[in-house]
Amino acid sequence: MTAKPAAGGGRWVEISPERLRGWLDGFYGRHQGADEDGLVLTGASNGDQATLHPPPGLDGATDVDTLLTGLATPPRIGLLLARKGAVAAGIADGTTITASKVERFHVHGRTAAGGWSQQRYARRRDNQADAVAGKAADIAERVLLPEAGGLAALVCGGDRGLLDAILEDRRLAPLAALRHPRLLEVAEPRLAVLEEAAVAARKVRIHLVP
Template identity: 75%
Template sequence: MVRPRPAAGGGRWVAISPERLRGWLDGFYGRHDGAVEAGLTLTGASNGDTATLYPPPGLDEVSDIDSLLAGLARPPRIGLLLVRKGAVAVGVAAGTTIVESKVDRFYVQGRTAAGGWSQQRYARRRDNQADAAARAAADVAARILLPHLPGTAAEPEDALGALVCGGDRSMVDAVLADRRLEPVAALRHPHLLDTAEPRLTVLVEAATVARRVRIHLVP
C-alpha cells in the first residue's frame, strides 16, 4: 500500500496493488466489525467510516466490488504517455509488462534571467522549441499507440482499454491535440500520474502505478 495522503475536501487517499486488494478489504471489514457495500463504497458497521474504491484505467465500467475483483484478474492493456518539455516516453503495458515502447528526448531551452528584449526573444524561442517537441512527441505516440486501438489491434485482447498520461499536463494536452491522436485521446483516463523526466525506467514504474486501485477513505 502506498502511504496515505490527504484528500481535498476531507479524508485521505490510499492506493492498493491488485494483488493486495482482497487482503485490504478483509482488513477493512475486520477493523469495522463488518461493512455495508453500496456499489464501490464500503461503510463500516462500527462507526460509519467509508471507503470508496476507484477502479484502475480500463475498468471504468465496473459497478461493484465483485466485478472490480473479476476485472482486476483480467486487466486490459493500457497505453502510457509520459511527457515533459524535454522528453517523451510512450508504451503499451500488459499488466506490469511493457510490451512496446519508445523514449525520445528534445532540446527545449531553459528559462533565462535576462530582461527586456532579450527575455522576450528567449521566451519566443523556448515556446517554438516546446511546440516542436510536442509535434515530435505526437509522432512517437502515433507510431506506438495507433496500431493498438480497438478495431485495429490484431487480437481483441491486445486492444487498449485506456490511455494513462503523466508528466506535464500542458505538454500532454498539446501532444493529444494532434488530429491523428483523436481516437487515442478518447481513451484518456482523467487521473494524471506525477512522474519524473520520462525514460524507460519511469515508464515501467508508471505501468505499476497505473494498475493500483485508488481508495478514498473518510475520515
C-alpha cells in the same frame, strides 16, 4: 500502499491489485463488518467510508466482486508520459511493457536577462515547446495509434499542459478519446519510469473518510 490527504477531507490510498483482497478483509475486520453499496463500503461500527475507484480500463466495474474479477485479468492500456525534456510512449499488458519508445529533447532554460533579450528567449522556448509536442505526437502515432483499437484506456503522466498539446494533434483523436482522467506523477520519462507507470496505473485508488 501509499497514502496522501484528499481535498475536501479524508485521504487517498493506493493499493496494488494483489493486495486488495487483504485490504478489504482488514477494513471489514477493523469495522466489525461493513455495508456495501456498489463500490462504497461503510463501516458497521462507526460509519467510516471507503470509496473504491477502479484503475484505468476497469471503469465498468460497479461493485466489489466485479472489480476483483477484472483485476485478475489486467486490461491492455497505453501509456503516454511527457515533460519538456522527454517523452515516453508504451503499451502495457498488465505490468509488462510490450512496445515502447523514449526520446529526449533539448529545451532552452530561462534567461535572467530582461527586455528584448528575455522576449526573444521566451519566443524561442515557445517554439521549442511546439516542436516537442509535434515530435511527441509523431512518437505516439507510431507506438500507440496502431494499437488504439485494442486498448482499454490511455493513461498519461507528467506535464498536463504538454500532454494536452500532444493529444490535440488530429492524428491522435482515437487516443484522445481513450484518455483516462487519472494523471500519473512521474519523473522525467525514460524506460524505467515507463515501467513504473505501468505498475502505478494498475493500482486501485480508495478515498477514506475520515
